[in-house]
Amino acid sequence: xxxxxxxxxxxxxxxxxxxxxxxxxxxxxxxxxxxxxxxxxxxxxxxxxxxxxxxxxxxxxxxxxxxxxxxxxxxxxxxxxxxxxxxxxxxxxxxxxxxxxxxxxxxxxxxxxxxxxxxxxxxxxxxxxxx
Amino acid sequence: xxxxxxxxxxxxxxxxxxxxxxxxxxxxxxxxxxxxxxxxxxxxxxxxxxxxxxxxxxxxxxxxxxxxxxxxxxxxxxxxxxxxxxxxxxxxxxxxxxxxxxxxxxxxxxxxxxxxxxxxxxxxxxxxxxx
Amino acid sequence: xxxxxxxxxxxxxxxxxxxxxxxxxxxxxxxxxxxxxxxxxxxxxxxxxxxxxxxxxxxxxxxxxxxxxxxxxxxxxxxxxxxxxxxxxxxxxxxxxxxxxxxxxxxxxxxxxxxxxxxxxxxxxxxxxxx
Amino acid sequence: xxxxxxxxxxxxxxxxxxxxxxxxxxxxxxxxxxxxxxxxxxxxxxxxxxxxxxxxxxxxxxxxxxxxxxxxxxxxxxxxxxxxxxxxxxxxxxxxxxxxxxxxxxxxxxxxxxxxxxxxxxxxxxxxxxx
Numbered sequence: 001x002x003x004x005x006x007x008x009x010x011x012x013x014x015x016x017x018x019x020x021x022x023x024x025x026x027x028x029x030x031x032x033x034x035x036x037x038x039x040x041x042x043x044x045x046x047x048x049x050x051x052x053x054x055x056x057x058x059x060x061x062x063x064x065x066x067x068x069x070x071x072x073x074x075x076x077x078x079x080x081x082x083x084x085x086x087x088x089x090x091x092x093x094x095x096x097x098x099x100x101x102x103x104x105x106x107x108x109x110x111x112x113x114x115x116x117x118x119x120x121x122x123x124x125x126x127x128x129x130x131x
Numbered sequence: 132x133x134x135x136x137x138x139x140x141x142x143x144x145x146x147x148x149x150x151x152x153x154x155x156x157x158x159x160x161x162x163x164x165x166x167x168x169x170x171x172x173x174x175x176x177x178x179x180x181x182x183x184x185x186x187x188x189x190x191x192x193x194x195x196x197x198x199x200x201x202x203x204x205x206x207x208x209x210x211x212x213x214x215x216x217x218x219x220x221x222x223x224x225x226x227x228x229x230x231x232x233x234x235x236x237x238x239x240x241x242x243x244x245x246x247x248x249x250x251x252x253x254x255x256x257x258x259x260x261x262x
Numbered sequence: 263x264x265x266x267x268x269x270x271x272x273x274x275x276x277x278x279x280x281x282x283x284x285x286x287x288x289x290x291x292x293x294x295x296x297x298x299x300x301x302x303x304x305x306x307x308x309x310x311x312x313x314x315x316x317x318x319x320x321x322x323x324x325x326x327x328x329x330x331x332x333x334x335x336x337x338x339x340x341x342x343x344x345x346x347x348x349x350x351x352x353x354x355x356x357x358x359x360x361x362x363x364x365x366x367x368x369x370x371x372x373x374x375x376x377x378x379x380x381x382x383x384x385x386x387x388x389x390x391x392x393x
Numbered sequence: 394x395x396x397x398x399x400x401x402x403x404x405x406x407x408x409x410x411x412x413x414x415x416x417x418x419x420x421x422x423x424x425x426x427x428x429x430x431x432x433x434x435x436x437x438x439x440x441x442x443x444x445x446x447x448x449x450x451x452x453x454x455x456x457x458x459x460x461x462x463x464x465x466x467x468x469x470x471x472x473x474x475x476x477x478x479x480x481x482x483x484x485x486x487x488x489x490x491x492x493x494x495x496x497x498x499x500x501x502x503x504x505x506x507x508x509x510x511x512x513x514x515x516x517x518x519x520x521x522x523x524x
Contacts, residue, residue, distance in 0.1 A: 064199040328458065
C-alpha cells in the first residue's frame with residue numbers, strides 16, 4: 001500500500017476505507033488510475049474488513065477475488081470501501097465498492113468505478129501469513 | 132508496470148509473458164509479492180494477450196477479472212503468462228497463469244501461484260482508452 | 263425457470279425477485295437446494311433486472327457471473343433478489359442476493375445464502391437472443 | 394443432475410466429464426441450453442473432479458465459482474470437462490471447460506462455449522454435506 005501511496009481512512013467492526021491519491025506511479029498514460037492499483041486497494045479494503053472480525057493473532061489470506069471495472073478511475077481521490085458480507089469460521093465473504101471522488105464547482109461527487117467480491121481465509125500460526 | 136518493476140518477456144499472437152522481480156516495493160512484510168502486484172501483472176498479461184488479436188488502433192479495457200491465489204508468490208521471479216481463450220467481436224476471454232520461479236541446487240523450478248480469467252473489451256476511438 | 267419451478271415475484275425498474283419452492287427436482291440428496299439451481303435463479307434475477315433498463319426489443323446475454331455460496335439453501339422458499347449496479351451502453355453489472363426463507367414459531371426469517379455478480383450484455387436483432 | 398438429464402461420461406484421478414443431451418427441460422425458448430444448466434454441469438464436473446482427490450468420506454462444497462459464457466450452447470450434446478488445477482488441504486481450485494458437440498457431414502466437432510473456475514472446500518463429518 002505504501003508503494004501505491006494508499007492511506008487508511010477509516011476502520012470499524014467489519015468495515016474499512018482506503019484512499020488513494022492518484023499520481024504518476026499508479027496512473028496509466030492517460031491519467032486514469034491503473035486497474036491494478038484499483039484492484040489492490042479494493043482487495044486490501046475487503047481483506048482488512050475481514051480481519052477486523054477475526055480473532056486476535058489471526059492473519060487473513062485472499063483465496064480469490066473478482067473485480068468488475070465500471071468506469072475509468074479518475075479524480076482527486078479513489079476510495080475503496082470494504083465491508084464483510086458474511087463472516088464464517090473458515091471463509092469470509094467481503095465486498096468492496098470503489099469510488100472516484102471529483103470536485104466540480106466546489107461540490108464533492110462520488111462515482112462508482114469498481115465492485116469487488118473476495119473470499120478471505122483466516123489463518124492461524126502459519127509463519128509469514130499473519131497480518 | 133514500471134512502478135512495479137515488471138518487464139515484458141515475450142509476445143506472440145494471442146500470448147504475452149510478463150515478469151516481475153520481487154523487491155521491497157511490491158512485497159508485503161514477509162517477503163512475498165503482494166496479491167495486488169500479482170493481480171496487476173496477471174491482468175496485464177491477459178489484457179496484452181487480447182490486444183495482440185485486436186485490429187490496429189484498438190485499445191483494450193478490462194471489464195472484469197477473477198483471480199484465484201493458490202500459494203504465496205515467493206521466488207526470484209514471478210511470471211505471468213497470458214493467453215487468449217476466445218477472441219470475440221466485442222468481448223475477449225483471456226486467462227493468465229502466474230508462476231513463482233525458484234532456483235534450488237542450480238535447478239530452476241516453477242510453481243503455479245495464481246490463475247486469472249478476464250473479460251476484455253475492445254474499444255475504438257474513445258479518447259484516452261487506446262493502448 | 264419452469265423446469266426448476268421458479269416464479270417471478272416482483273419486477274420494478276432495475277430490480278427483479280424470483281422465488282423457488284424447494285422440491286425433489288432441485289434438491290440434492292440431503293434436502294438442500296442444489297447449487298446449480300441457486301445459481302440459475304440468481305443469474306435469472308440479475309439478468310431480468312438488467313433487461314428492465316434496456317431499450318424495447320433488446321435481449322440480454324450473461325457474459326459472466328461469479329457466485330459465492332455462503333450457506334446451505336434450505337427453507338420453504340429460496341428468494342433471489344436481483345438489482346442493477348451500473349447500467350452501461352454495452353455492459354451492465356447486476357448483483358443478486360439469494361436468501362433462504364424459514365418459518366420458526368410463526369416468524370418468517372431470511373438468511374443470506376449466496377451472492378452473485380454478473381456482467382450482462384445488451385443484444386439487438388441477433389436471431390434467437392432476444393428475451 | 395437427474396433433473397437436467399445429465400450423465401457422467403468419465404472419471405479419472407482429478408478429472409471428470411459430464412454430458413447433457415439438450416431437451417426442452419434445459420433449453421430456453423430458442424433451442425439453446427440455458428446458462429443455468431450449463432453452469433450446473435460445469436460446477437458439478439469441477440466439484441466431482443475435486444472430490445476424486447479428497448480422502449475417503451470427505452464431501453465437497455463449492456465456495457464460489459465464476460463462469461464465462463462464450464457462445465450459445467447448441468448441439469447434440471453439451472460436455473463439461475472438469476479438472477483439478479491445484480488440490481490443497483482446505484481449498485481446491487478446479488476448472489471446467491464446456492463444449493457444444495455438433496455433427497456436420499458425419500464429422501463430430503466441438504466448440505468451446507463456457508469456462509468455469511471454482512473454489513471447492515473439503516468437508517469432513519458435517520451432516521448432510523458428504524457427497
